[in-house]
Amino acid sequence: MIDEMAVLEVRHISKDYRISGENSLIAKTFHAVEDVSLSVRKGETFGIVGESGCGKSTLARLMVCLEKPTSGEVLFQGMRMDTMPEGQLRRVRPRFQMVFQDSGSSLNPRKRVQDILREPMLYHRIGNRQQVDRRVDELLEMVGLPVEMKDRYPHAFSGGQRQRICIARALSLNPDVIVLDEPVSALDVSVQAQILNLLRELQEKLGLTYVFIGHGLGAVHYVSHRIAVMYLGQIVEYGSSDELFDHPAHPYTKALLDAAPVAQVDARDRIRTSLKGEMDEEPPRGACPLFNRCPFADASCEKFENRMREIAPGHFTVCSRAKEG
Amino acid sequence: MAGSFCQHHASREVGITQQLLEIRHLQIDFVQGHSRSRAASDVSFGVGSGEILCVVGESGSGKSITALSILGLLNRQGRVSGGEILFEGKNLLDMKEEELDRIRGTGIAMIFQDIMYSLNPVFTIGMQLTEGMIRHRGISRKEAWAEGIRLLERTGIRNAPQVMKKYPHMLSGGMRQRVMIAMALSCRPKLLIADEPTTALDVTIQYQIMELLRSLRDETGMSILLITHDLGVVAEMADRVVVMYAGQCIEEAPLAELLEHPAHAYTQSLMRAVPGIHDDRSHLLYSIPGYVPQEYGEMQGCRFAPRCPKGAECPIRSLEEWREIRPGHRTRCWIEGGAGDDR
Numbered sequence: 001m002i003d004e005m006a007v008l009e010v011r012h013i014s015k016d017y018r019i020s021g022e023n024s025l026i027a028k029t030f031h032a033v034e035d036v037s038l039s040v041r042k043g044e045t046f047g048i049v050g051e052s053g054c055g056k057s058t059l060a061r062l063m064v065c066l067e068k069p070t071s072g073e074v075l076f077q078g079m080r081m082d083t084m085p086e087g088q089l090r091r092v093r094p095r096f097q098m099v100f101q102d103s104g105s106s107l108n109p110r111k112r113v114q115d116i117l118r119e120p121m122l123y124h125r126i127g128n129r130q131q132v133d134r135r136v137d138e139l140l141e142m143v144g145l146p147v148e149m150k151d152r153y154p155h156a157f158s159g160g161q162r163q164r165i166c167i168a169r170a171l172s173l174n175p176d177v178i179v180l181d182e183p184v185s186a187l188d189v190s191v192q193a194q195i196l197n198l199l200r201e202l203q204e205k206l207g208l209t210y211v212f213i214g215h216g217l218g219a220v221h222y223v224s225h226r227i228a229v230m231y232l233g234q235i236v237e238y239g240s241s242d243e244l245f246d247h248p249a250h251p252y253t254k255a256l257l258d259a260a261p262v263a264q265v266d267a268r269d270r271i272r273t274s275l276k277g278e279m280d281e282e283p284p285r286g287a288c289p290l291f292n293r294c295p296f297a298d299a300s301c302e303k304f305e306n307r308m309r310e311i312a313p314g315h316f317t318v319c320s321r322a323k324e325g
Numbered sequence: 326m327a328g329s330f331c332q333h334h335a336s337r338e339v340g341i342t343q344q345l346l347e348i349r350h351l352q353i354d355f356v357q358g359h360s361r362s363r364a365a366s367d368v369s370f371g372v373g374s375g376e377i378l379c380v381v382g383e384s385g386s387g388k389s390i391t392a393l394s395i396l397g398l399l400n401r402q403g404r405v406s407g408g409e410i411l412f413e414g415k416n417l418l419d420m421k422e423e424e425l426d427r428i429r430g431t432g433i434a435m436i437f438q439d440i441m442y443s444l445n446p447v448f449t450i451g452m453q454l455t456e457g458m459i460r461h462r463g464i465s466r467k468e469a470w471a472e473g474i475r476l477l478e479r480t481g482i483r484n485a486p487q488v489m490k491k492y493p494h495m496l497s498g499g500m501r502q503r504v505m506i507a508m509a510l511s512c513r514p515k516l517l518i519a520d521e522p523t524t525a526l527d528v529t530i531q532y533q534i535m536e537l538l539r540s541l542r543d544e545t546g547m548s549i550l551l552i553t554h555d556l557g558v559v560a561e562m563a564d565r566v567v568v569m570y571a572g573q574c575i576e577e578a579p580l581a582e583l584l585e586h587p588a589h590a591y592t593q594s595l596m597r598a599v600p601g602i603h604d605d606r607s608h609l610l611y612s613i614p615g616y617v618p619q620e621y622g623e624m625q626g627c628r629f630a631p632r633c634p635k636g637a638e639c640p641i642r643s644l645e646e647w648r649e650i651r652p653g654h655r656t657r658c659w660i661e662g663g664a665g666d667d668r
Binding site for chain 1: 499529530531561581585596616
């Protein structure tokens with residue numbers, strides 16, 4: 001998928017880890033991400049959903065070059081990032097930032113908030129002292145925190161406020177892209193809505209591009225323009241948020257949507273697609289990754305090609321049995 | 326099962342009399358040095374036999390603390406400073422440690438959110454699973470082992486005999502939670518307390534575990550007290566719901582009644598703040614301003630008032646007062662019409 005409007009793009013990207021086996025000392029290879037291609041357009045929010053262990057966080061880290069891919073390419077505004085020397089990479093880094101799930105451990109407990117926000121600017125030598133100070137106030141205001149609180153330490157803030165600090169820090173260098181790895185998963189429902197709204201507001205105001213990773217389907221749907229669904233290191237389906245959630249084509253997407261609990265009276269009685277077993281069971285060689293668990297699998301699924309097929313405009317899936325239209 | 330369920334419904338009609346577990350005006354304090362802070366005040370609810378009662382609330386609402394206090398599992402800082410917890414009519418708070426120990430396991434069992442730390446990493450699943458049975462049911466090691474395999478199979482674990490010999494780290498999160506459930510069931514409890522049992526699990530596994538818990542209830546007729554923060558889980562599981570906020574029960578109703586006619590401004594806000602998967606995305610999401618209060622010891626009246634859209638109109642009432650909306654549905658919200666009461 002070559003995209004003219006792409007800001008951030010990955011092509012046939014894979015990441016393998018060597019792990020020692022359960023009962024032996026012989027190292028095995030674990031494919032965390034396998035042959036993933038996607039492009040994120042300017043000003044959009046690209047959501048990635050999937051269950052734990054599906055490789056979505058690894059993909060996020062690959063996209064911001066915190067990890068080097070085993071194979072494949074990472075492009076930021078057409079520049080090859082994965083092969084870029086570290087010194088040069090450091091100069092591009094301010095333009096893509098990351099926010100993590102655990103705001104508690106991603107803030108240094110021994111630094112005041114203003115020092116936390118100042119640090120990226122000092123490191124990248126942006127602005128003089130007064131400019132940096134002014135920028136700190138501006139950032140706090142932007143994320144809805146009282147400026148008087150800048151002398152406090154992270155422990156004095158609640159989970160939601162700490163996540164606001166993390167967002168402010170990510171914004172401090174005026175990035176083009178922010179990769180958000182489960183930014184609201186650890187937060188209470190009432191606070192979650194505040195952060196989701198803040199993210200959308202900031203996107204409109206600053207023209208930011210987001211990659212939003214999450215497992216809360218409602219939250220991902222709310223912020224994303226397009227969504228990709230990952231399973232066992234591969235993207236199995238992607239499309240515009242509404243199209244994907246209203247007309248899921250891949251059995252895994254269907255099962256994921258059906259399993260999500262809904263706060264409605266008749267929620268229990270709806271007919272659902274459900275999967276057998278768990279993700280850790282390896283499918284037979286060459287078969288579709290979902291082969292063991294899929295309720296619709298037949299003989300044709302034993303030969304699997306990891307190739308995206310367009311079943312509706314802008315809606316792609318790897319499932320060979322998904323119907324078009 | 327059908328019998329006990331009907332019986333429960335019948336008992337609700339006559340008023341809350343035949344409850345398996347009844348918590349009355351429970352009050353829990355945290356003591357640290359000379360300072361005391363209240364973690365729960367005036368918590369009252371009952372669980373009927375064969376019933377699934379969900380207690381829903383955000384962090385700091387006091388829901389987990391309440392659950393822990395039932396089995397006397399509060400750590401040193403937590404102290405029950407008032408109220409009573411009646412199990413089959415007997416006050417658990419008055420019991421000696423040995424008596425309570427008999428209730429744990431055979432009367433009441435508990436499973437936790439933290440599947441990582443709830444199993445001992447240095448013992449096999451089999452050893453941990455059979456320990457309770459040998460101790461509480463007085464059966465032999467061999468019988469317990471066979472029973473353990475049956476229990477694991479019942480919770481949906483394939484090749485259970487091999488799993489018995491494995492260590493916790495060799496199992497996935499979903500498998501570990503199944504082991505925990507098997508362990509909780511091993512002494513045939515009358516009440517299962519489940520504190521966020523699916524929060525650490527993925528949605529497809531969460532769904533499997535919820536199905537499992539429901540079918541176990543139907544089969545054995547045990548009651549379940551389910552603690553959760555997720556209204557979706559509530560909708561999938563509950564017969565009746567208690568909503569908690571800032572250490573207090575604020576609303577109580579049968580499931581359908583609560584979902585269709587939430588009466589407390591907090592319950593309503595909570596329901597609106599959750600983005601649904603088919604919702605229109607063009608609007609800003611409804612969000613509750615502010616944060617859950619950390620200190621509310623001396624707060625007068627409704628604790629949600631500072632964050633409530635109609636907080637200014639709220640008539641200050643004492644904490645004890647309830648407003649009955651319909652039989653079985655009561656709330657501590659006193660704003661008529663608007664923020665509640667659509668009847």
